[in-house]
Amino acid sequence: MGFKIxxxxxxxxxxxxxxxxxxxxxxxxxxxxxxxxxxxxNIKTECYPEMQPTDIxxxxxxxxxxxxxxxxxxxxxxxxxxxxxxxxxxxxIEATQREDNVDEKxxxxxxxxxxxxxxxxxxxxxxxxxxIRMDTGIFTFVAQKREDFVLNKEQLLANxxxx
Amino acid sequence: xxxITVDGREINVKDDALLIDELLANDVSVPHFCYHPALGKxxxxxxxxxxxxxxxxxxxxxxxxxxxxxxxxxxSENIARxxxxxxxxxxxxxxxxxxxxxxxxxxxxxxxYMEAGLYDSRVDIAKNKKQKHVDLGANVILDQExxxxxxxxxxxxxxITKTHELGVVVRNDHSFIxxxxxxxxxxxxxxxxxxxxxxxxLTSKDFRxxxxxxxxxxxxxxxxxxxxxxxxxxxxxxxxxxDDLIYRYRPKHNDAVNGYxxxxxxxxxxxxxxxxxxxxxxIRGMESEFEYATLKLERLLKRYNSKALxxxxxxxxxxxxxxxxxxxxxxxxxxxxxxxxxxxxxGDDMLRQNDKxxxxxxxxxxxxxxxxEDLQKKLKDKDFVLLINRADxxxxxxxGYDGSIGVLSxxxxxxxxxxxxxxxxxxxxxxxxxxINCDDFIQYSKCQIKRDIESIKxxxxxxGILNDGVxxxxxxxxxxxxxxxxxxxxxxxxxxFNSIKIExx
Numbered sequence: 025m026g027f028k029i030x031x032x033x034x035x036x037x038x039x040x041x042x043x044x045x046x047x048x049x050x051x052x053x054x055x056x057x058x059x060x061x062x063x064x065x066n067i068k069t070e071c072y073p074e075m076q077p078t079d080i081x082x083x084x085x086x087x088x089x090x091x092x093x094x095x096x097x098x099x100x101x102x103x104x105x106x107x108x109x110x111x112x113x114x115x116x117i118e119a120t121q122r123e124d125n126v127d128e129k130x131x132x133x134x135x136x137x138x139x140x141x142x143x144x145x146x147x148x149x150x151x152x153x154x155x156i157r158m159d160t161g162i163f164t165f166v167a168q169k170r171e172d173f174v175l176n177k178e179q180l181l182a183n184x185x186x187x
Numbered sequence: 188x189x190x191i192t193v194d195g196r197e198i199n200v201k202d203d204a205l206l207i208d209e210l211l212a213n214d215v216s217v218p219h220f221c222y223h224p225a226l227g228k229x230x231x232x233x234x235x236x237x238x239x240x241x242x243x244x245x246x247x248x249x250x251x252x253x254x255x256x257x258x259x260x261x262x263s264e265n266i267a268r269x270x271x272x273x274x275x276x277x278x279x280x281x282x283x284x285x286x287x288x289x290x291x292x293x294x295x296x297x298x299x300y301m302e303a304g305l306y307d308s309r310v311d312i313a314k315n316k317k318q319k320h321v322d323l324g325a326n327v328i329l330d331q332e333x334x335x336x337x338x339x340x341x342x343x344x345x346x347i348t349k350t351h352e353l354g355v356v357v358r359n360d361h362s363f364i365x366x367x368x369x370x371x372x373x374x375x376x377x378x379x380x381x382x383x384x385x386x387x388x389l390t391s392k393d394f395r396x397x398x399x400x401x402x403x404x405x406x407x408x409x410x411x412x413x414x415x416x417x418x419x420x421x422x423x424x425x426x427x428x429x430d431d432l433i434y435r436y437r438p439k440h441n442d443a444v445n446g447y448x449x450x451x452x453x454x455x456x457x458x459x460x461x462x463x464x465x466x467x468x469x470i471r472g473m474e475s476e477f478e479y480a481t482l483k484l485e486r487l488l489k490r491y492n493s494k495a496l497x498x499x500x501x502x503x504x505x506x507x508x509x510x511x512x513x514x515x516x517x518x519x520x521x522x523x524x525x526x527x528x529x530x531x532x533x534g535d536d537m538l539r540q541n542d543k544x545x546x547x548x549x550x551x552x553x554x555x556x557x558x559x560e561d562l563q564k565k566l567k568d569k570d571f572v573l574l575i576n577r578a579d580x581x582x583x584x585x586x587g588y589d590g591s592i593g594v595l596s597x598x599x600x601x602x603x604x605x606x607x608x609x610x611x612x613x614x615x616x617x618x619x620x621x622x623i624n625c626d627d628f629i630q631y632s633k634c635q636i637k638r639d640i641e642s643i644k645x646x647x648x649x650x651g652i653l654n655d656g657v658x659x660x661x662x663x664x665x666x667x668x669x670x671x672x673x674x675x676x677x678x679x680x681x682x683x684f685n686s687i688k689i690e691x692x
Binding site (some may be wrong): 101102103104105108113116119120121127128129152153 | 284285286287291319320395396397399401402426427
């Protein structure tokens with residue numbers, strides 16, 4: 025292992041005293057504080073959750089959803105491309121025979137563990153059928169128990185396209 | 188010997204061999220559908236085209252005998268164009284439903300397209316529609332749209348099994364594979380057509396949609412379905428948060444024993460490794476701690492000594508039999524291996540044998556008594572019988588024995604509460620070992636899958652009692668097994684990789 029010597033800056037007396045830099049920082053803080061105090065209507069901070077963000081774009085990767093065919097049935101054919109691409113290995117699929125002559129294969133179970141998911145969007149890229157998307161616009165997901173963070177097939181199908 | 192030049196590289200080949208065999212043996216990539224070493228040439232797919240100097244047009248490698256001094260080109264511009272055109276024709280009516288196709292990942296069509304195709308589709312007319320999932324029988328499902336009509340399956344049923352169930356019907360691009368009306372595919376080797384099929388036209392009903400093939404990890408093993416001992420590839424996978432399960436067996440090419448095929452019984456025999464497993468140790472019908480049960484067994488054997496009998500099974504490996512024999516000598520236990528797992532209707536003249544155990548020959552060669560009369564005689568003065576790798580408790584009760592019984596078994600069985608001690612042991616694919624087949628070939632089964640269910644290898648169990656540090660197969664060979672008469676000229680390291688015939692003097 026080699027060492028990298030990082031030169032130490034701030035050798036002057038002013039730097040060594042620390043206090044001028046400290047007061048310089050306080051000056052910036054106080055100027056913002058006074059500016060906001062004098063005009064509270066102009067503060068950039070949003071009072072979440074009463075106020076919801078309005079600047080979420082359609083490309084934002086939120087909670088996943090499974091898309092539907094024109095006849096409203098599940099579009100996914102359980103090809104496991106998403107599960108193969110997933111770096112967090114958080115997609116759990118069980119395939120089964122599809123009996124309604126629309127296609128041959130469909131997922132019997134399809135669940136995503138949102139606690140393990142890193143929201144990389146790899147599954148959306150990998151899907152050859154456009155069956156999984158992350159365009160629900162749900163940027164925060166709340167649940168009481170760990171188990172509730174595992175979304176099953178029905179929950180994923182019920183998720184709608186957001187904004 | 189002849190010398191041919193392939194893409195500028197000189198290779199030595201056998202005289203009169205088929206060009207494709209020699210090319211494939213020397214790792215030259217030759218795409219092919221219809222040719223298969225076990226089925227011979229057919230020359231219908233035209234994929235294996237190579238350029239031979241002195242010949243006007245490209246020739247198919249599968250129907251060209253090698254000649255000394257031949258100059259072959261497999262990578263020229265012209266050949267690449269020919270291969271691409273052949274693929275384009277194959278794919279005109281292919282449904283390209285790879286996402287739902289079980290063959291995806293091990294499909295010749297996919298591989299050759301990535302290797303030699305990579306063109307943009309020029310087909311703008313509708314594809315021919317055919318039947319998508321026809322149940323042919325014998326666990327085989329046919330997708331007529333995916334078929335490339337290589338006729339490997341047809342030739343398998345006509346040349347190898349001679350049952351003639353399959354044929355090609357209708358002409359041109361409407362032709363498809365089918366059985367005769369009202370007749371199903373049914374022969375004991377039928378599922379081999381699934382492996383033979385280079386594309387996803389013939390897939391297994393048993394494996395259908397259970398796993399994508401790229402998740403599976405193959406391990407080599409020897410089939411324990413009968414005394415033939417075919418070479419297998421065990422495809423297993425541990426899904427996240429789940430146990431390691433076996434999803435299918437495939438034949439492994441082994442010219443000495445089974446060639447390219449295995450029977451359907453052996454192929455579906457993987458289920459016993461997954462299902463109906465013994466999960467806990469029991470002492471007098473009560474679930475017990477594992478460690479406690481193994482110590483209890485040791486105490487029982489040491490207490491009963493000559494009043495105890497080890498009833499071993501011919502499903503044990505050579506090493507396990509040797510070690511158990513040693514254990515019986517050390518503790519002065521009696522040993523017998525009577526087992527009547529024969530099925531007169533099972534054997535045939537291809538691979539299957541009437542003896543449905545993999546290692547009866549090893550018991551014979553080690554001189555362990557296996558007659559019923561001997562067992563009856565020995566049972567008379569016994570107070571404890573330990574069944575090893577078997578659970579046929581009723582059999583010894585029928586012979587009039589009513590003392591205490593212990594069982595070491597990998598699969599679950601009924602009426603456990605009547606027995607003194609039960610310990611789950613590693614199943615066939617959970618431990619390695621060598622097996623001697625009906626033709627005296629000694630073979631090593633390498634597969635050791637780690638399962639979550641608690642079990643102990645018999646070698647470890649015996650080591651725990653003898654306490655001599657010999658618990659791997661190699662150590663067993665070194666500890667004296669290699670001195671056995673029938674193994675004199677055989678080296679364990681050779682057995683590891685090859686099937687070796689035992690020479691008996």
